[in-house]
Amino acid sequence: MNDVAHPADAETLRQALIAKLRELGAIRTEPVAAAFATVWRHEFVPEVPLEQVYEPENAQVTKRDQDGVALSSISAARIQALMLEQADIRPGMRVLEIGSGGLNAALIAEMVGHDGAVTSIDIDADVIDRAERLLQATGYRRVNVVLADGENGEPNHAPYDRIIVTAGAADLAPAWQNQLAEDGRLVVPLRVQGLTRSIGFEREGRHLIGRDYHTCGFVPMQGTGECRERLLVLHDGEGVQVGLRVDDDRQIDAQRLGAALREPASEAWSGMTLEKGMPYDDLDLWLATSLPTFALLATTRRARDSGLVASWSPMGVAAIIEGDSFAYLTYRATSPERTAFEFGALGHGPDGVKAADRLAEQMRVWNSDLRDIRAVFRAFPLGTPEDQFPEGKVVNRRNFRHVISWPH
Numbered sequence: 001m002n003d004v005a006h007p008a009d010a011e012t013l014r015q016a017l018i019a020k021l022r023e024l025g026a027i028r029t030e031p032v033a034a035a036f037a038t039v040w041r042h043e044f045v046p047e048v049p050l051e052q053v054y055e056p057e058n059a060q061v062t063k064r065d066q067d068g069v070a071l072s073s074i075s076a077a078r079i080q081a082l083m084l085e086q087a088d089i090r091p092g093m094r095v096l097e098i099g100s101g102g103l104n105a106a107l108i109a110e111m112v113g114h115d116g117a118v119t120s121i122d123i124d125a126d127v128i129d130r131a132e133r134l135l136q137a138t139g140y141r142r143v144n145v146v147l148a149d150g151e152n153g154e155p156n157h158a159p160y161d162r163i164i165v166t167a168g169a170a171d172l173a174p175a176w177q178n179q180l181a182e183d184g185r186l187v188v189p190l191r192v193q194g195l196t197r198s199i200g201f202e203r204e205g206r207h208l209i210g211r212d213y214h215t216c217g218f219v220p221m222q223g224t225g226e227c228r229e230r231l232l233v234l235h236d237g238e239g240v241q242v243g244l245r246v247d248d249d250r251q252i253d254a255q256r257l258g259a260a261l262r263e264p265a266s267e268a269w270s271g272m273t274l275e276k277g278m279p280y281d282d283l284d285l286w287l288a289t290s291l292p293t294f295a296l297l298a299t300t301r302r303a304r305d306s307g308l309v310a311s312w313s314p315m316g317v318a319a320i321i322e323g324d325s326f327a328y329l330t331y332r333a334t335s336p337e338r339t340a341f342e343f344g345a346l347g348h349g350p351d352g353v354k355a356a357d358r359l360a361e362q363m364r365v366w367n368s369d370l371r372d373i374r375a376v377f378r379a380f381p382l383g384t385p386e387d388q389f390p391e392g393k394v395v396n397r398r399n400f401r402h403v404i405s406w407p408h
Contacts, residue, residue, distance in 0.1 A: 013051065018033055026082050027081045035107045044138070056078045060073060061073045062127070063127060072127045074102075080107065088162075089111040089112060091115060094117045095116065095118050095161065096157070098166065100131040104166060105118055105131065122148075128147045149225075150225060151223055163187070165221075169191065170227035171397035172190070172201075187200050193395065194295065195296075197216065199213040232252055241299065242297070244295045244298070260326065263348055265310070266352045267345075268345045270364050271342065273340050275339060275340045289404045296315070317329045327355035328345065328346060329359065330343075345360045373408065375405065377403075378402070
């Protein structure tokens with residue numbers, strides 16, 4: 001429990017959080033800073049120790065299913081701040097939040113002020129009850145809390161100047177576009193090729209365009225809009241797990257890939273180096289959009305420590321599948337001080353050399369041509385003529401066709 005014996009302690013932690021979020025670039029404007037300086041985070045997560053509540057990267061799961069899988073959570077402060085900055089919320093606006101919890105709705109309520117309106121919806125009655133109880137207790141009674149399937153939005157309070165989705169989505173919903181004001185903005189954690197980015201979409205003619213995006217992770221949507229990834233298990237035993245996360249319905253023989261994993265790896269090095277700590281999120285995005293057989297290799301730390309793989313990530317590193325072979329991204333230090341690293345690929349299976357070479361070649365393309373370029377996301381409603389699409393990777397979903405392009 002985060003019983004606050006000394007309110008000054010909470011205020012000190014809150015101010016330290018705001019300072020850290022500014023340092024991280026998550027808070028960039030005064031309206032977002034003011035909202036964080038007004039809303040007490042610990043009042044919305046009373047189950048969590050006070051110091052933990054005010055950590056910038058701490059996300060708190062508030063409900064799990066019978067298998068322990070997270071169904072609802074309070075997002076980390078850094079992610080909340082980034083998305084609020086993306087939304088560019090102003091006084092007097094009408095805002096729809098899809099995926100409730102209470103805390104984010106309170107932050108939005110502070111930003112829209114007394115002349116604005118906030119509606120927060122969720123498909124889970126337990127989540128709605130909790131959010132409503134906490135909002136009432138903290139004085140945010142003006143927030144409309146509604147039990148509803150997020151895929152349908154909430155038409156009774158539309159149109160919305162801003163729509164913020166706080167659950168991982170594999171597609172956009174037509175209702176979101178229909179309920180968005182003409183000059184509105186939609187912020188959504190969209191999963192494309194297994195990679196999730198919080199994207200700020202705006203209208204461009206009949207489709208939506210997003211140039212502002214950040215890497216993130218969210219509990220996936222439930223209900224009509226649910227579309228989960230597949231995990232192909234290649235190895236599982238005594239805490240050593242290796243799998244491939246796939247975001248489409250390709251026919252893949254996991255057993256043969258598992259056999260390939262046990263064969264010696266082939267190496268291919270790209271010559272591309274990055275200094276320690278430098279982000280390479282857009283490299284992953286480029287690989288996902290340039291390689292049609294893209295996947296993510298997800299492993300446990302013990303899989304790396306055992307020598308089975310040369311990478312560790314529970315979320316996954318870039319990989320490609322070539323029939324009964326695959327390759328995945330890795331790197332090696334370029335000096336004893338380990339201050340810079342060269343990126344490359346390790347391939348397994350009869351076509352492992354070919355797969356590793358393909359992965360390394362696309363790293364070189366990104367490094368030479370695209371390293372300073374940001375991708376552009378466009379979402380076209382189904383039925384849009386293809387001659388209206390820009391050049392780029394097309395990902396087909398149930399409601400929209402998503403095009404990711406890299407303008408030169």
